[in-house]
Amino acid sequence: MHKNKTSEPQIIYKEPYVKLYLHQENKTIKLLLEEYIIGTAAAEMPASFEMEALKAQAVCARTYAFRKLLEDKKYPGGASLSDDINSCQAYISQEEFYRRHPGYKHLYKKVREAVEQTQGEIMIYHNEPIDALYHSTCGGRTESAVNVWGTDVPYLRSVKCCYCKESHHYESVQVFSVQDFTNSLGVNNNCRPQVQISENTPNGRVKKININNRELSGEKLRHVLGLPSTWCVFNINESRVEIKSRGYGHGLGLCQYGANGMALEGKSYHQILKHYYKDIEFSQLKY
Ligand SMILES: [Zn+2]
Incomplete structure (x- = not known):
């Protein structure tokens, strides 16, 4: 269990349930935020990746989701989140993961552990949750937000990545x-x-x-x-x-294959996240 350091800023968030819109089924479900993060991490990153990479992914997914909750964007059914990757993050339920990957229950358990070991942890910049964008493979260097959106985002700046060469998308x-x-x-x-x-x-x-x-x-x-x-x-x-x-993806923020490459070199999930998001801090959601 992650122990919060007293020096870290804390954000009080009293509602640990989220409403998630499942766009293919056109229905909305209610689930605990941390359960949602497990399903998102399992859908967004290969569960065979290293534990520290999965933990980095869990913090990205939680930060991204928490920022969405603060924006209070509404999807159908009053949902604040959606499993449509065009506007939010992917999500897979435990049942669906077992159905698609028979014989790999241990990998879902591993994702669950990664989420539990980072429980409530998010990334902040100037006390605001960051826009924790991530992508599969940067191809050697991530991109700066200013070059894509025309607006500078101080923590989304290009960084060299020599860790994603193993990706078949490199x-x-x-x-x-x-x-x-x-x-x-x-x-x-x-x-x-x-x-x-x-x-x-x-x-x-x-x-x-x-x-x-x-x-x-x-x-x-x-x-x-x-x-x-x-x-x-x-x-x-x-x-x-x-x-x-x-590379593969928009190139902004965390490079997932790079995260795995860093984890294989012994880097912690904090080191991984601080490499891809400049000058960020970590904070703990208090449930
Ligand atoms: Zn990379």
Whole structure:
């Protein structure tokens, strides 16, 4: 059980139950916040990861959820949280985890332990819960919020990550026929595509790109083509478009495979989180 240090700021939160909207079933359930965190950590990170990585994930999930609760965003059924990853975090119930991973009950138990060992712990910056974004694999360097949103978030700044090389998403190649490529983007397909990256972030991710005179944001490009990330370079010939990508996800905050790499090197979950979120502190929710 995590012991709170008396020097840590404390946030009193008297309602340990949350309402979660299950978007595929279109129903809302009520469960304890810590039970929700177990289901989220189990859904968002491979349970085979190292214990310290799972603990880092649990603190991220709890911080992200607590910030949502404070925002009091309402999903259907009066829920404050949703299992739709497009607007919140994924969630898997214990029953569903057992059904999908028969013979791996011990891994769910491991996730539960990671959550219990960090019970109530969140990350704060200037006494506010941080926007604890995380992603699968950064590809060697995380991204700064200012380069994605145009707004600086002091704790979401680019950091070097030499810990996620084991991820199969570290580097990958996507190949499209010229026709599929131009059709997907809705651009003129009479000739070899003219692709010009108009703006990169200082870390190498595509910010703006011009394809056959149509300008797109890097995020739009990623979404339309289903690319793993916006960190990509193009190789084009008459018949095909080859896109080499680095990493998987938006690149902001914790790199999950990097967290596992750090854990394998013996780093604690506090060290992991302090690497990916700059100048944060830890705080304890009091139930
Ligand atoms: Zn990484």
